[in-house]
Amino acid sequence: MSIGDRIKKLRKDNNFTQIELAEKAGISEIAIRKYENGGRSPKYGTIIKIAEALNVPVDELMDFEELKQELSDIEETEKLLNILGYEIKINQIDDEVFEVDIKSKDGLITLSGEEYDKLKGNISLILDYELYKLKRQ
Structure with a gap:
């Protein structure tokens, strides 16, 4: 269902x-x-x-798997960005819109939810590529 x-x-x-x-x-x-x-x-x-x-x-x-995946995606991206030295704050604007504040040593940037989702996808692609290169060495 x-x-x-x-x-x-x-x-x-x-x-x-x-x-x-x-x-x-x-x-x-x-x-x-x-x-x-x-x-x-x-x-x-x-x-x-x-x-x-x-x-x-x-x-x-x-269902449990949907819930686990949703939480995992959010938590994993936040953990990774925290490890890299970024502070993350997610701001829910309304039922469908959110913004994400990302603070680094260079300052603060605010992304729309769509921009944040794109960033997550790009981070994933970059990591996959870098891991692929490391495996081939």
Whole structure:
């Protein structure tokens, strides 16, 4: 069962309309509709809001592997950047938007969530390439 299917089932179990769940969770009704029909996947911060609105633990919306992967991706990137001497602060703007402050010895930079996701992908590619080169030596 997808996360959208779980949201829909729990919403109906609570006798909420999409509008009522959206208001209770503090997100848009359009977002709820898109999550339920599979048009979009909620970010972890949004999943927490929906779970609170439905009065269920987060793991009722996400299966263990999905939850573990989501947390792992965030934690691993933060750990790596901390090891490299960067301080990371994630700021949730609203249900779908977040910014990331990255502080280094050279100053502070603020990235959009999209820019941060791109940075994570680039870091992964660079590390994979460097490890490949080391293996070939």
